[in-house]
Amino acid sequence: MEQGQLKSFWRYFKRNRLAVGGMAIILVVFFIAGTASLIAPYDPGKTDVSKKLKSPSPEHFLGTDQLGRDVFSRMLYGSRISLSVGFVAVAISLVIGVFVGAVAGYYGRWAETILMRFVDIMLCFPSFFLILTVVALLGPSMMNVMVVIGITSWMGTSRFVRAEFLSLRERDFVHAARALGVKDRRIIFRHILPNALAPVFVAATLDVATAVLVEAGLSFLGFGVQPPAPSWGNILTEGRTYIFDAWWLTVFPGLAILITVLSFNLLGEGLRDALDPRLRGRR
Amino acid sequence: MNMSENDFLLQVQHLRKYFYRERLFSSDRKPIRAVDDITFSIRRGETLGLVGESGCGKTTAGKSILRLIEPTSGQIFFKGKNIVDLNREELRRLRPYMQFIFQDPYESLNPRMRVGEIVGEGLEVHRVAQGREKVEKVSEILMKVGLHPRDAMRYPHEFSGGQRQRIGIARAISLNPELIIADEPVSALDVSIQAQILNLLMDLRDQLGFTYLFISHDLRIVKHISDRIAVMYLGKIVEMADGEDLFRRPLHPYTQILLQAIPRLKPSGRTQEGPAREELPFHSLEKGCLFQLRCPHSRERCRMEEPILLDQGEDHLVACHFVS
Numbered sequence: 001m002e003q004g005q006l007k008s009f010w011r012y013f014k015r016n017r018l019a020v021g022g023m024a025i026i027l028v029v030f031f032i033a034g035t036a037s038l039i040a041p042y043d044p045g046k047t048d049v050s051k052k053l054k055s056p057s058p059e060h061f062l063g064t065d066q067l068g069r070d071v072f073s074r075m076l077y078g079s080r081i082s083l084s085v086g087f088v089a090v091a092i093s094l095v096i097g098v099f100v101g102a103v104a105g106y107y108g109r110w111a112e113t114i115l116m117r118f119v120d121i122m123l124c125f126p127s128f129f130l131i132l133t134v135v136a137l138l139g140p141s142m143m144n145v146m147v148v149i150g151i152t153s154w155m156g157t158s159r160f161v162r163a164e165f166l167s168l169r170e171r172d173f174v175h176a177a178r179a180l181g182v183k184d185r186r187i188i189f190r191h192i193l194p195n196a197l198a199p200v201f202v203a204a205t206l207d208v209a210t211a212v213l214v215e216a217g218l219s220f221l222g223f224g225v226q227p228p229a230p231s232w233g234n235i236l237t238e239g240r241t242y243i244f245d246a247w248w249l250t251v252f253p254g255l256a257i258l259i260t261v262l263s264f265n266l267l268g269e270g271l272r273d274a275l276d277p278r279l280r281g282r283r
Numbered sequence: 284m285n286m287s288e289n290d291f292l293l294q295v296q297h298l299r300k301y302f303y304r305e306r307l308f309s310s311d312r313k314p315i316r317a318v319d320d321i322t323f324s325i326r327r328g329e330t331l332g333l334v335g336e337s338g339c340g341k342t343t344a345g346k347s348i349l350r351l352i353e354p355t356s357g358q359i360f361f362k363g364k365n366i367v368d369l370n371r372e373e374l375r376r377l378r379p380y381m382q383f384i385f386q387d388p389y390e391s392l393n394p395r396m397r398v399g400e401i402v403g404e405g406l407e408v409h410r411v412a413q414g415r416e417k418v419e420k421v422s423e424i425l426m427k428v429g430l431h432p433r434d435a436m437r438y439p440h441e442f443s444g445g446q447r448q449r450i451g452i453a454r455a456i457s458l459n460p461e462l463i464i465a466d467e468p469v470s471a472l473d474v475s476i477q478a479q480i481l482n483l484l485m486d487l488r489d490q491l492g493f494t495y496l497f498i499s500h501d502l503r504i505v506k507h508i509s510d511r512i513a514v515m516y517l518g519k520i521v522e523m524a525d526g527e528d529l530f531r532r533p534l535h536p537y538t539q540i541l542l543q544a545i546p547r548l549k550p551s552g553r554t555q556e557g558p559a560r561e562e563l564p565f566h567s568l569e570k571g572c573l574f575q576l577r578c579p580h581s582r583e584r585c586r587m588e589e590p591i592l593l594d595q596g597e598d599h600l601v602a603c604h605f606v607s
Contacts, residue, residue: 172391175351176454180405181378194395 012274019270022263042070063248074230081231085215092150097157105165164196209264298357317343319518330495332509340518379458386467388447392439399435445476524599
């Protein structure tokens, strides 16, 4: 991105305190996920039935679960899973969405009709139940969850990218490339895509929030990440049984999900707003 | 095709570009005729000026000729080859010989590419030069348009409007084209810069033997650079003649109004008040001369019958029923 634009973008973004806060929290979550093995006080899989269902104490920060595992340590490791599922799923959906949107928007005509009607069809499925069905058929695993979320959530991106391509392909610098005899593929990747990506990445930030939420939902229903591997979703599920006796088993993972998703949403909205005046004032 | 026609680098015949407004619940298929049956030719080395007010279809005509916009119908012979019939790949191979200079230097340069990449892209794509050879070639081209070879490393936003237009010109001449269509290349620039860019274009023509189709709304600029001038009104050519001839004896009422509208330095030289009437929406016209509503000489015949472009001697073509 150009220096001047980046600067004014940052100036707009900085004014939005909530978004900056969201970004800070996300950075913290990232840090935690990256260093979980260093900061976790206990092995997340180590059981000690003599210490089961202990309430939060200086020894066990967020208490222990029904098998005596340290909830704090499990949640630290769980953040890895939530974030990787979120990012990998969004990466997959971006690749598909950008490809479909680019082809539809650049070539138009029948390619556009076919692809966009396919998008409409995909959007007709209640996505959570579609994901649930596919995961149930393929068998639940972290990899399947990522892939399935990815291939069921690219439609918004493709619509967005298509719209960007539609307007960019009529811009003079694209006409100029065509007049030079630049091939389609190069026009798409060198001239149009780099100019279309900034808003796409912003939208992707919001998608990460959705993907984290879907993963938690799937794990909660038992179709996501399988125990004993800890994910915020399945810690929540296991704690559900003891919700009246051991509130810390559900409250903390719930809060973690809430705060993370909220932060991604705030960041995404902040980025979007900061990008907007720049688009309007583009010159 | 007879012998004399071989001198023509570009022949445009009955070129049309209609835009259809698409509405979901309406069967209104009346098109907007941006370019409506224009025919002209340009000889090798000649500069043809295309003038007309904004919205008359000049730019659409220019872009259609290079098939940057697909024409609705018509023939375009470039070096005797009808480019309307070419497929994508054939057209792509012919691209180096015909180039376009855009009106808005802020719109026409990719903000995410360095100047060197912008100017050198054609060389790379058509395998004219690569690597170090390309860099040298780009430096050479940049110097030709009055930029510094060092500028190749910079981004477009670091340049002023005039310099950006130089970059656009550098890109257009990078492949040694024969025909250059210049679409209002100076109208987005400060008056002080306009002359510099015009002079650059004329110098390049003299040195490198380009043929120009020079599109502008400014008759003075067009007169300065053109050998012949075509006047466009609402998608049609209404008058076409040698530049000197057109200024000496403008025959179409529209051309006369345009000439009278040119501001003059000497107040005493002021002509009679121009009879230009208010601009009116042209799709309301059912038939007859397109200029009838604004024409001071409009008569019954103009309402019924559309005039065709006829030669009034000395290659001076006019589309008007009442050429005196």
